[in-house]
Amino acid sequence: MPAFLLYLVHTLFPPDTRQPTELGADFMILVTGIGIVYILTRYKKWRWLWREWLTTVDHKRIAILYLIAAIAMLFRGGVDALMLRTNLALPNVQPIGALEYNEVFTTHGTIMIFFMAMPFIFALFNAVIPLQIGSRDVAFPRLNAMSYWLFAFGAMLFNISFVVGGSPNAGWTGYPPLTELAFNPGPGESYYFLSLLIAGIGTTITGINFLVTIIRMRAPGMTLMRMPMFAWSTLVTSALIIFAFPPLTVALALSLLDRTFGSSFFTLGHGGMPMMYVNLFWLFGHPEVYIVILPAFGIFSEVVPTFSKKRLFGYTTMVISLVSIMFLAYGTWVHHFFTMGAGPTVNAFFGLSTMLIAIPTGVKIFNWIFTMWGGRIRITVAMLYQMAFIPTFVVGGATGIMLSVVPADYQLHNSYWVVAHFHNVLIGGTVFGLLSGLYYWWPKMFGFILNERQGKVGFWLFVIGFWVTFLPQYLLGLEGMTRRMYTYPFGFGWHELNVISTLGAFTMGAGFIALVYNILWSLRYGERDLTGDPWNGRTLEWALPSPAPEYNFARIPVVHGVDEFWAMKEQGMTLANQLRPQDVKALELPKNTGMPFMLGLSFFVGGFGMVFEWWPIAIFGGLGVVACLIYAAFDYDDKEPLPADVIRHTEGTFGRLQA
Amino acid sequence: MSEHTSDGTELEAVEPGLEFLAPKFEVEGFPWAQVMGYVFSLLLTFAALLLVVDHAMPPILLLAVILALALGQAGLQLGVFMHLRESRGTAWQLLPLGLAFFIAFALVGTSIWIMLFKTGVS
Ligand code: HEM
Ligand SMILES: [Cu+2]
Numbered sequence: 001m002p003a004f005l006l007y008l009v010h011t012l013f014p015p016d017t018r019q020p021t022e023l024g025a026d027f028m029i030l031v032t033g034i035g036i037v038y039i040l041t042r043y044k045k046w047r048w049l050w051r052e053w054l055t056t057v058d059h060k061r062i063a064i065l066y067l068i069a070a071i072a073m074l075f076r077g078g079v080d081a082l083m084l085r086t087n088l089a090l091p092n093v094q095p096i097g098a099l100e101y102n103e104v105f106t107t108h109g110t111i112m113i114f115f116m117a118m119p120f121i122f123a124l125f126n127a128v129i130p131l132q133i134g135s136r137d138v139a140f141p142r143l144n145a146m147s148y149w150l151f152a153f154g155a156m157l158f159n160i161s162f163v164v165g166g167s168p169n170a171g172w173t174g175y176p177p178l179t180e181l182a183f184n185p186g187p188g189e190s191y192y193f194l195s196l197l198i199a200g201i202g203t204t205i206t207g208i209n210f211l212v213t214i215i216r217m218r219a220p221g222m223t224l225m226r227m228p229m230f231a232w233s234t235l236v237t238s239a240l241i242i243f244a245f246p247p248l249t250v251a252l253a254l255s256l257l258d259r260t261f262g263s264s265f266f267t268l269g270h271g272g273m274p275m276m277y278v279n280l281f282w283l284f285g286h287p288e289v290y291i292v293i294l295p296a297f298g299i300f301s302e303v304v305p306t307f308s309k310k311r312l313f314g315y316t317t318m319v320i321s322l323v324s325i326m327f328l329a330y331g332t333w334v335h336h337f338f339t340m341g342a343g344p345t346v347n348a349f350f351g352l353s354t355m356l357i358a359i360p361t362g363v364k365i366f367n368w369i370f371t372m373w374g375g376r377i378r379i380t381v382a383m384l385y386q387m388a389f390i391p392t393f394v395v396g397g398a399t400g401i402m403l404s405v406v407p408a409d410y411q412l413h414n415s416y417w418v419v420a421h422f423h424n425v426l427i428g429g430t431v432f433g434l435l436s437g438l439y440y441w442w443p444k445m446f447g448f449i450l451n452e453r454q455g456k457v458g459f460w461l462f463v464i465g466f467w468v469t470f471l472p473q474y475l476l477g478l479e480g481m482t483r484r485m486y487t488y489p490f491g492f493g494w495h496e497l498n499v500i501s502t503l504g505a506f507t508m509g510a511g512f513i514a515l516v517y518n519i520l521w522s523l524r525y526g527e528r529d530l531t532g533d534p535w536n537g538r539t540l541e542w543a544l545p546s547p548a549p550e551y552n553f554a555r556i557p558v559v560h561g562v563d564e565f566w567a568m569k570e571q572g573m574t575l576a577n578q579l580r581p582q583d584v585k586a587l588e589l590p591k592n593t594g595m596p597f598m599l600g601l602s603f604f605v606g607g608f609g610m611v612f613e614w615w616p617i618a619i620f621g622g623l624g625v626v627a628c629l630i631y632a633a634f635d636y637d638d639k640e641p642l643p644a645d646v647i648r649h650t651e652g653t654f655g656r657l658q659a
Numbered sequence: 660m661s662e663h664t665s666d667g668t669e670l671e672a673v674e675p676g677l678e679f680l681a682p683k684f685e686v687e688g689f690p691w692a693q694v695m696g697y698v699f700s701l702l703l704t705f706a707a708l709l710l711v712v713d714h715a716m717p718p719i720l721l722l723a724v725i726l727a728l729a730l731g732q733a734g735l736q737l738g739v740f741m742h743l744r745e746s747r748g749t750a751w752q753l754l755p756l757g758l759a760f761f762i763a764f765a766l767v768g769t770s771i772w773i774m775l776f777k778t779g780v781s
Binding site for chain 1: 766
């Protein structure tokens with residue numbers, strides 16, 4: 001037995017998971033874990049947790065689950081970022097060594113894209129889309145819960161790699177041969193492939209779910225061209241997801257086969273083609289950057305009209321540019337590996353297509369500006385993020401165009417210039433957009449308003465921190481500093497710029513703390529949103545109480561144009577003053593189920609077994625997956641009646657029923 | 660949730676002349692088509708695997724044969740599992756399906772074009 005235990009300890013906790021940072025993480029996980037268990041037991045909340053949250057199929061609750069995960073991952077990814085920046089602050093000063101540095105930048109990138117940005121986006125999709133299009137739910141509520149739990153357990157599998165077995169260390173792109181077993185033994189890269197595969201299934205399902213929801217579940221009268229712009233961006237994003245994730249799945253699965261079963265799709269020897277992985281990865285990867293930016297575009301297209309008190313300028317051109325971005329996004333992926341040297345024709349083609357995509361993007365920027373032009377602008381936190389977004393994103397786009405010039409890219413590729421570019425668009429675009437949406441829709445999700453003054457403090461810290469961090473990185477790129485270096489010597493002139501950049505990074509960290517403080521403070525003291533319409537909004541979600549009741553709409557509204565709620569308000573109407581008791585009909589709601597959670601858990605167990613190649617565990621998990629699917633297929637009892645009286649009562653307590 | 664009757668069909672008036680858009684759903688019963696479809700898709704998969712593992716033919720021929728098997732597989736999946744025949748009318752399917760094929764072939768085609776560089780270099 002002791003020999004067995006020794007083996008176990010050695011496999012699960014090899015030396016590189018026994019360093020100070022890892023032990024610190026172990027300690028924190030243990031303390032929070034015990035704390036959570038204690039609180040749940042002490043206040044007898046286990047049943048509540050299971051019944052209200054872990055088994056929920058309500059899109060509004062799933063939204064909150066996604067949001068919690070996203071903010072937790074923003075924290076973890078952010079701590080990673082600060083570790084990276086600390087290591088680079090001064091020449092030759094390295095709190096963490098080369099190997100650990102590789103691990104930290106890998107987890108930073110992977111977490112920020114797949115486990116922060118994606119769930120944050122899905123949080124807002126779930127919170128807003130059904131309300132905005134006048135629907136009672138998404139098209140497939142159970143699949144929606146499945147998506148969440150696959151994502152959540154995928155994320156968990158990825159996160160435990162840090163303390164159990166060792167983190168992946170080949171970058172968020174996971175290129176071979178860096179991930180090849182011969183050069184990278186240990187469980188790290190297998191964690192990467194498996195967790196992304198599992199979470200990827202969830203993401204694909206979400207794409208399908210929201211595509212169908214928007215196509216099929218709109219309120220009567222809401223034609224496609226009357227949809228709120230956020231719904232449009234969700235539609236286009238979903239379509240991108242459906243086509244972008246399969247190449248990633250293939251690339252990851254084949255790499256996993258290479259590692260685990262000795263095939264040679266992407267290996268250096270035996271006729272493998274490592275560059276084919278790169279091709280497949282970016283076939284996904286470029287659409288992915290649009291998957292994370294288009295929702296932000298959608299958010300701004302809601303925020304700007306509301307806080308400018310004006311209709312969105314150029315609705316039709318907005319739609320056209322969204323759709324053309326969708327198509328063009330598939331035609332540019334080679335710009336991530338121009339230096340592979342596919343030849344002048346290929347590179348020229350993809351350089352041009354990359355430049356082309358800036359045109360529809362520019363159109364959108366002008367439309368937002370023209371919407372603000374002559375509007376009555378209210379400077380709220382949501383609007384501030386939008387106003388910071390425009391210049392930031394323009395710089396990010398312009399530096400992207402410079403990268404799309406092939407000869408320039410040969411110089412800039414893999415330098416800090418690229419790092420600065422993609423943070424410019426990812427933070428200045430996606431993150432600013434998500435934070436704007438967070439402040440904007442928070443009252444709708446939780447029923448209280450985040451404190452604006454504290455929000456503004458967080459905003460300035462975050463935006464100033466952003467520029468201080470990333471402007472110097474453009475200069476570092478021009479001075480030849482390459483990305484993914486863990487340290488650098490004196491005498492290259494990189495010293496000052498790196499110090500500045502690190503200071504900026506800590507300023508952004510302070511911005512994050514301000515955000516969390518704001519959330520906790522507002523939870524207690526924040527102004528409650530009693531009207532359901534705190535911003536004088538224009539779209540249907542603001543016609544409902546905050547938070548919306550579980551059935552959303554007591555009666556599905558009929559839509560007559562863009563900005564339906566605004567039109568209603570102009571005629572002195574609300575959803576409430578049209579609702580008479582006899583209009584309320586009994587409904588069926590989807591019933592809670594533990595299946596999605598168990599499915600995610602099974603994937604987690606199976607994935608963990610595969611990471612360590614402990615086949616009995618892997619097979620056990622796999623059987624669990626099959627069992628859950630069979631159960632799901634034959635579970636016909638998936639609806640619950642909601643009597644009209646209950647709805648009348650609920651609407652009555654909101655004061656939304658005519659006597 | 661609201662517009663469905665208990666047996667899952669949809670109550671929708673079909674305008675004259677547009678009958679081809681009317682919903683078509685498979686009748687209930689034992690899903691033989693699906694079971695056989697599943698068996699056949701496994702057969703097609705393992706056939707491809709075995710051919711490749713055994714190097715059963717010269718490479719070019721092998722490629723052609725597994726491509727043919729793949730096309731058969733795709734047709735099977737679309738026909739049996741993707742509800743291609745069971746729907747609100749085939750007309751609604753053709754446009755997105757065409758689009759999907761276009762994107763898929765464009766991606767595969769350009770990938771081949773991009774990766775051809777190897778022959779030029781090595
Ligand atoms: C006008 C629009 C854009 C253009 C022309 C553009 C162009 C480029 C080019 C040419 C590269 C490759 C640089 C290299 O590796 O040598 C690149 C990298 C990158 N871009 Fe953009 N881009 C644009 C917008 C965006 C947006 C909106 C996002 C995300 C929100 C984004 C995210 C990224 C990322 C993550 C990378 C680097 C990935 C890596 O190598 O790890 N870009 N961009
Ligand atoms: Cu790209």
